[in-house]
Amino acid sequence: MNxxxxxxxxxxxxxxxxxxxxxxxxxxxxxxxxFLNYSFLLHAHSHVAMLGWVYMIVYVLAxxxxxxxxxxxxxxxxxxxxxxxxxxxxxxxAFPIQGYGVFSIIFxxxxxxxxxxxCRLVWKDSLRDTSPSQRLLLVSVLFMVLxxxxxxxxxxxxxxxxxxxxxxxxxxxxxxxxxxxxxxILAILALFLKQFQRKIDEVKFKKFYFLMIISTLxxxxxxxxxxxxxDILSYINGLGVLIQLGAFVYFYKMLKPQMxxxxxxxxxxxxxxxxxxxxxxxxxxxxQLLTIFPxxxxxxxxxxxxxxxxxxxxxxxxxxxFLFGILLQNKMLSANSSILKIGMxxxxxxxxxxxxxxxxxxxxxxxxxxxxxxxxxSILIFSIFLVLGLALIMxxxxxxxxM
Numbered sequence: 001m002n003x004x005x006x007x008x009x010x011x012x013x014x015x016x017x018x019x020x021x022x023x024x025x026x027x028x029x030x031x032x033x034x035f036l037n038y039s040f041l042l043h044a045h046s047h048v049a050m051l052g053w054v055y056m057i058v059y060v061l062a063x064x065x066x067x068x069x070x071x072x073x074x075x076x077x078x079x080x081x082x083x084x085x086x087x088x089x090x091x092x093x094a095f096p097i098q099g100y101g102v103f104s105i106i107f108x109x110x111x112x113x114x115x116x117x118x119c120r121l122v123w124k125d126s127l128r129d130t131s132p133s134q135r136l137l138l139v140s141v142l143f144m145v146l147x148x149x150x151x152x153x154x155x156x157x158x159x160x161x162x163x164x165x166x167x168x169x170x171x172x173x174x175x176x177x178x179x180x181x182x183x184x185i186l187a188i189l190a191l192f193l194k195q196f197q198r199k200i201d202e203v204k205f206k207k208f209y210f211l212m213i214i215s216t217l218x219x220x221x222x223x224x225x226x227x228x229x230x231d232i233l234s235y236i237n238g239l240g241v242l243i244q245l246g247a248f249v250y251f252y253k254m255l256k257p258q259m260x261x262x263x264x265x266x267x268x269x270x271x272x273x274x275x276x277x278x279x280x281x282x283x284x285x286x287x288q289l290l291t292i293f294p295x296x297x298x299x300x301x302x303x304x305x306x307x308x309x310x311x312x313x314x315x316x317x318x319x320x321x322f323l324f325g326i327l328l329q330n331k332m333l334s335a336n337s338s339i340l341k342i343g344m345x346x347x348x349x350x351x352x353x354x355x356x357x358x359x360x361x362x363x364x365x366x367x368x369x370x371x372x373x374x375x376x377x378s379i380l381i382f383s384i385f386l387v388l389g390l391a392l393i394m395x396x397x398x399x400x401x402x403m
Contacts, residue, residue, distance in 0.1 A: 003078055004060070004064070004332070005397070005400065007056075007060045007081055008057070008060060008327070008332060008397060009394070009397050009398065010056065010081075010085055011052075011053060011056045011057040011060060012053075012390065012393065012394045012397055013394070014048055014052030014053050014056060014085075014088055014092075015049070015052070015053035015057075015320075015390060016387065016390050016391060016394060017048055017052070017092055018045055018048040018049035018052060018053055019049075019383075019386050019387045019390055020387060021041055021044050021045035021048065021096070022045050022049075022383060022386075023380075023383045023384065023386070023387050024036065024041055025038060025041050025042060025045065026376070026379055026380045026383045027380060028041075029376045029380075030376050030377065030380060036096065037096075037099065039099060040095055040096050040097070040098065040099040041095075041096055043095045043099055043100065043104070044091065044092065044095035044096045047091045047095055047104075047108065048088060048091060048092050048095075049315060050179065050184075050315075051087075051088055051091065051108075051111050052085075052088040052091070052092070053320075054184055054315065054319055054320075054323075055084075055111075055115070056081075056084065056085065056088070057323055057327075058184070058187045058188070058191070058323075059081060059084070059118060060081075061191050061323070061326060061327075062122060062126075062137060062187065062191070063077055064330075065133075065191060065194045066122065066126040066127055066133075066134065066137055066194075067121075067122070067125050067126055067127075068125070068127060071125040072125075076121065077121070080114060080117055080118060080121070083110075083114055084111060084114045084115075084118075086110075087107045087108075087110040087111040087114060088107075088111065090103065090104075090106070090107030090110070091104055091107045091108060091111070094107055108151075112148050112151060115144060115148070116145065116148075118141075119141045119142075119144060119145055122137070122138070122141050123138065123141065126138070131200075132193055132200045132202075132205040132209070133190045133191070133193040133194040134190075135209065136186055136187075136189055136190035136193060136209065137186075137187060137190035137191075139186060139209075139213060140182065140183050140184075140185075140186035140187040140190060141183070141187070143178050143181075143182025143183045143186060143216065144178075144179070144182070144183035146178050146182065147174070147175050147176075147177075147178030147179045147182060147183060148175065149174070149175075150171045150172065150173075150174035150175030150176075150178070151171070151175050153167070153171035153174075154168065154171050154172070157171050166227035166228060169226075169227050170223075170224055170227050170228075173220075173223035173224065173226070173227075174220060174223075174224075176223075177219070177220045177222075177223055178216070178220070180314055180315075181216050181219065182216050184314075184319055185314075185318065185319070186212065186216075188318070188319055188322045188323065189251075189322075191322070191323075191326050192322050192325075192326065195262070195326060195329055195330075196255070196258050196262060197261075198258050198261065200254055200255075200258075201253075201254050201257075204250050204253050204254035205250075205254055207246075207247075207250045208247050208248075208250035208251045208254055211243050211244070211246050211247035211250065212244070212247040212251075214240070214243050215240045215241070215243040215244035215247055216240075216244075217240075218236050218237065218239055218240025218243065219237055219240035219241060219244065219288070221233040221234075221236035221237040221240065222237040222240075222291060222297070223301075225237065225297070226301050234294065234297065237291060237292075237297075238291075238292045241288045241289055241291060241292060242289075242292075244285060244288065245285060245289060248281075248285055265329075266329060267328075267335045267336075269328060269335050269340070269341055269344055270325055270328040270329050270335060272344075272348070273321055273324045273325045273328060273344065273348075274321070274322070274325040276317065276321045276348060276351075277317065277318055277320075277321025277322045277324075277325055278321075279317075280313055280314075280317025280318045280321055281317075281318050283313060283317070284310075284313055284314060284317075284318060287310060287313070299366055303362045303365050303366060305358045305359065305361045305362035305365065306358075306359070306362040308358055309355055309358035309359045309362060312351070312354065312355060312358070313355060316351045316355075316386075317351065317355070324344070333393070333396065333397065333400075334396060334399075334400050337396040337399065337400070339392050339395050339396040339399065340392070340393055340396035342392055343388075343389045343390070343391070343392025343393040343395070343396060344389065344393065345389070346385050346388050346389035346392065347385070347386055347389025347390055347393065348389070349382075349385055349389075350382050350383065350384075350385025350386035350387075350388075350389055351386065353378075353382040353385070354379055354382045354383060354386070357372075357375065357378055357379050357382065358379070360372060361375055
């Protein structure tokens with residue numbers, strides 16, 4: 001098995017484990033398991049999903065598309081990948097057992113330090129062109145480093161003010177905001193732009209690029225506002241959200257002339273997956289626009305279903321959607337495999353159904369209607385679809401002959 005296939009398989013294994021943890025949490029709502037701690041499982045689920053699936057597969061694709069062949073063959077890339085995977089396996093085992101404890105903190109810290117090594121390698125070895133995708137990747141890596149400042153503040157926050165303090169909570173939100181909206185989303189868009197063969201309009205790209213960076217910096221005010229009562233933060237977020245809308249208008253204008261040419265080369269499954277990713281992205285921008293209204297901004301984080309729905313929209317819809325599309329388009333997943341097609345359809349069905357249920361239940365709570373009947377049973381069943389779909393996709397990766 002060549003290293004790229006082993007890497008991709010490894011990423012899917014992490015994703016599957018993260019999904020199983022998520023499934024177990026939904027199972028525990030109906031059938032409590034005394035030997036499992038729900039909040040420990042939640043930490044395991046989120047860490048493995050973010051750092052085991054998204055981070056690792058972005059690592060694989062960034063090396064594939066942005067590091068020249070002669071440099072990417074250097075042993076450091078393979079060693080770094082497996083060392084990072086070791087830290088993920090550590091978190092996979094430690095978090096469900098002890099939550100935030102000595103071992104889980106050691107493995108999480110190890111992951112951050114290794115990500116700095118990756119950051120340095122990308123800056124040093126990546127193609128020395130100034131193409132749009134290249135600039136987007138480099139700025140995404142800077143956002144990754146910026147996000148980790150939030151993690152380094154956690155220790156001082158706990159020792160001085162405690163876990164309930166605004167400082168502690170803001171540090172976590174700072175990390176999450178720049179991981180998702182800075183590092184992950186921009187890296188995914190960089191990889192997506194890399195798939196366009198023709199030259200991208202430089203003027204439109206520059207506008208998109210600068211507006212995107214400014215909006216990412218400004219919208220961190222939104223989660224901070226949850227812990228600090230200050231109207232100025234709401235205005236800053238409002239401005240950031242409007243700038244983000246402007247950024248995506250330029251993103252659309254920049255890609256529109258090439259879209260037909262781009263679509264012609266894609267098979268049906270890849271088109272569906274990319275379509276899902278772009279629709280999810282549109283929804284995310286729309287939902288963030290709603291946070292301009294104070295009463296909606298308030299409930300957005302108080303109603304847990306909205307929070308989970310939004311996080312899944314970002315991770316499963318946008319990030320995973322684009323990643324699947326890129327993997328399929330470049331034959332890293334075999335688009336002709338019938339197992340893969342069935343797996344993909346089951347996974348997408350699971351994603352759409354769980355999202356509808358989460359947001360619908362959120363609205364029920366918002367209007368004081370209580371719980372939808374059969375809600376926990378339904379969401380558990382559709383979560384099984386996610387796990388089953390992923391398992392089939394993994395089987396198709398194992399069966400794939402050459403890479």
